Amino acid sequence: MSSCRVEVVVVGGGAVGAALALALEQAGFAVVLVEAREPAAFDPDRVDPRVYALSPASLALLSRLGVRDALAGLRTSPYHRMQVWQDAPDRGLGFDAGLIGERELGWIVEDAALRQVLWDALRRSRVELRVPARVERFEPGTSDVRLVLDVGAPIRASLAVAADGADSPLRALAGLVVEQAPYGQSGVVTHVRTTRPHESTAWQRFTPAGPLAFLPLADGRSSIVWSVRDLLARELLRLPEADFAARVGAAFQHRLGAVEVSGERLAIPLRLQLARRWVGPRIALAGDAAHAVHPLAGQGLNLGFLDVGALVAILVEARDCGRADLGAPATLRAYERWRQGDAMIAARGFDLIDGLFRSDVPGLPWLRATGLALVDRLGSLKREFAWHAAGFAGRVPPLCARLAMP
Template structure:
């Protein structure tokens, strides 16, 4: 246990959750105010972060944030730029999948709109940078309950120790225990789908091209990694996903090849396969007195647009900016007036993205010929409108709407 739980220690901010949201928030707070006392609580040892086999799409704006936080230069050589994206819409049995929509991979300043980054590189870099700046860690441990008073929050840990803080931030995932303890209600529905995540090797180079194939069961995304490798986010109905993940390797690869195609040559699994249930979860409130939600604890969305991680980074950047500026004005970082600024900034954006991903998933995850014809027409129209495509690229790059300073490449 880190010295974070020593008797008498009072923190400005305690963050429950040591994933990319919690770590980037902690690092941003210390970058903005070196005197701020910050602790991160997480049930897993921080030393195992490098073993995370997954990969994430880092939007250009998030890359600017990581650069401001001092970690992008350390990990950029492990990132694969997305140079192009294509979108198809077909039935699984179709031999030919017409390309209805193509995107160039560059923003107006010539930078890729996104990179694919291994979590096993990004998470340890965030942790080490936060630790080096003086962020303290209570790990492995977890927040079991908390009690707020007008001036502070007492957080009881599973280990039996306790932390006192001015503000508690729950960045503990879509099934947030702390969100429930705070009495924050959610709007939630299950899609009856699961996302299969794995990595494959292939014979031919992908040339930085990402592909999104809309199939009746849900989107099948091929996302380029360094070398002749790609990360897959494969949506299936939950029962089918469970069957595929539990099947033998031959059966799994056969079903994979039917969806992936042969354009990159022979395929070979290059990692574990896991399935995650998909749904939409939107918190009705992002704050309570001396309490705030961030990341998936505030909004869990469908991966169809690849924006879940980048919304989490936006939460971290916005909350850090609000808290650091409040400290500079001599305000209490846990006061409701300060936290309300964060909620006004982020809640509508999260709701809007949740609705967009929900509509897209319902529109494309079906086998209705009438809807397919309408979709194909709509995608074709978008493909012929450079201005509209540029708007989509800007959204995917994370530059749409009022951006926090870190996401614009500026220090807080």
Template sequence: MSGKTVDMLVCGGGYVGLAVAVAVKSSAPSLSVAVVDAAPVDSWRKDQRASAIAAAARRLLHALGLWDSIMPEAQPITEMIVTDSRTGDPVRPVFLTFDGATPDGEPFAHMVPNLALVTALRQKADELGIAIHQASVAAGLSVGPAMAEVTLVGGTVMSARLVVAADGVRSALRDMAGIRTMHWDYGQSGIVTTVAHERPHGGRAEEHFLPSGPFAILPLTGNRSSLVWTERSADADRLVAGDDLVFEAELERRFGHHLGELRLDGGRRAFPLGLTLAREFVRPRLALAGDAAHGVHPIAGQGLNLGFKDVAALAETVVEAHRLGLDIGSLATLERYQVWRRFDTVQMGVTTDILTRLFSNDIAPIRLARDLGLGLVDRLPRLKSFFIAQAAGTTGESGPRLLRGQPI
């Protein structure tokens, strides 16, 4: 069956796929852009999770004209504390505290409901005339000298000068292109849920390092918090599938009583955790973005923000090539994007891997060393400022313009 020919085809209708489509189309209106989304119709409306949006990603969203509609549901993180203890310890000493502001005075991150983020992206895509096709990619990716062709389930073929694979950590397009990955499984799963609590959180985020992995309490608007609770995979599956009373009792043991009475405010799901890094981010006519290029442990809360960095770098690469009259899908053009993003991605992958192995155990000498390290960081203001800047994504002025809040 004949399909449609566009300048750029984005496969994947999540945050990263929609954001790169919006960023390119809003900066270069003459380029034709389409999105193919394999998720069931309106399934995105059922997403009850929330994400940490770093300051640099917030600037990108603001530059794209999205932040004003998201802001009413965004909760700034005003403070962060880090503890290291066992689940049954009566007291959890705080080893490290962070002021939630960057040197520029803006919050280093906001917690944003996923529904608010995707709604804003889809509305902007509709305003820009970006078509979103509800279809899955079949086993068909053909790359020619001037165009790439993607075959959808049902036989429709779509052609584009550039195909962006933003189809997740198990990317079908990445596999079709023969791009290999480095991957290992941590044997952990992240339980994600939302709780309502009696007392206000004051915008404070908490990261409790427990023997089975980090337990993060992340503030939402109102007296609510989003939880990212790491457990060994078998235990996580048992908790998610089990009785509500057992789940709530185990949650309370980890959460504590400092915010008063707790109750679940939504469903709960568990996601397997691992590290996946693509060996290449680009091929002729193809660029990987988001989880298709990299999947990291949520211990540093940087997974989505890495994806938004991809968006900023890829959009600037494509738009500037288009303005210069260059081929937006040529390997020579796309190499700039790969150089821009690979080192930062590998660095974050290594960092999260080290942190995961360092803090997901109960070995006494390692516990002592890490607690001394946390205490040392807490006493060095310049080092703390460096870590805040890293978490906010605001280091350096040589990065993509969108991450600085500037239009391309």
């Protein structure tokens, strides 16, 4: 069977892989995208239980890819404020978009909406789409890599990127290992109605059982994520709706009034996972294939979009400097150096926060509450915190850099 030859093959068409394929094509590279499943279409009558809080840096990327306006039309919910607390809502950390000179702190978007706008753009682009298809063999050579699929012709490329999620089959085929620590927790996810409006605010309370987030949806409801021990997650899933709603309302200290469940309940197992090497012979990892982090800060996908921006910048620079081989070890190492440390610090930081807020060592609850209130009063520290959450701290890839306000 004759093979097709491109510059980059991206494996995995989730938000990270789809954005990467599109960004590379727009930068002028020849790209194939391999995805195992036909992406589910956005359903106008059903809000997807999987939603993401996207940072301004992620929104900047989507804007530069030309899909942000289309996304805005698919039940997107901008939020302007964030409020985090432990004991009492008025003794916590709160900030709004003005603190970092932005109009919004981010958007809450549905997974299906994000995939739809990215895939619509891919279908209009020159990216060759192989879907549904899976990689069966990964054969790196001196001048290119050959990927054998379960369907269709094999693909030859200078570089393969694994963006096929936390369980990344391509990462395994390439022999790249990860360090993994299951949290023994699951994120219990559903949509709820509250008697008080959500105030376009992303709320999070560190409950004794684990962080409970209320993210504002466009229809006035909230999407919740409660990260709790697996045993409790199973119990919460089994509870009758009214009992579940009462538990959530009490855990949230009724900050938005009474809670009523209005969506399916899912429990997503959580793990901390970091790839030891992000690159290997003719392969690079991106998104959850490289890092799976605790959802308490809502940053997993935002980190993945920063990977996209960094990898595109490195490959464009290599080409512009006449280094034609995109899979050259020095090029791949530059990407790894850029992103691995940042992602590791973020992942370990979220892990530390989770552990700190779960511990009941005497004195710690007081210290935590005081710490939050203190950061709230220290303007520069709070701004730093907000800047990190926005994705604008450290070395920011050009595709993710802050957009000029109109």
